[in-house]
Amino acid sequence: MASAEAIRDSVHRDGYAFIAEFHVEHEALEAFESIGKIDVLEGFASVQSLTPKSETSATPNTYSGNYGLGEFPFHTDLAHWSLPPRYVVLRCEVGASSVSTRVLDGACVIDSLGEEFLYRSLVTPRRPTQYGYQLLRVFDKPNQDDGSLLRWDSLYLRAANKAAVKAIDQIAQLIACSTPLEFLLRSRGDTLIVDNWRMLHGRSSIGADSISRNVQRAYLSELK
């Protein structure tokens, strides 16, 4: 069993950690709390239960509502929020051997396009928030001591200046020719922790044999 310290070191070094059958004897909440501090976000349960949904049966303004059982493109979670959650944890409750969760290192995007260019690239949520159409930077350093933040979502974000038009096009090209890491949440407890300020993630399509897949998700504000 990986220790919380070893998990934290992996995530800080690589941007992610995968642990097979993590705390199978416990519920997801306990497993998550052993790794870090749960970030309870407005409108979200502490632990969210994710199941495959067709476009017609899902809430319209969600990934399932847009992509249904098809492939989920690479994104960072809640990229249209002013401060997206730092870490995403996904844990298998009911496994599926033919569905892969994909992870791509955003550091490659920053290395290719440059911090300064991405910092100048302004995007805005597809729909206005309660504060109107807020301007957000594709790359930012929200807190001095807390590292940098890359946000990416081809569904929920729109370009708000010329630099962003170019950045969105170039990021899409980089993603298209990249080779992501792939993880299977196959056995109960299989757990993937992702630094949501650094890594992009996505999901392959859901076949008929994987319709009962169930993944438990939480957001963490810090790792132990």
Ligand SMILES: [Fe+2]
């Ligand atoms: Fe996501």
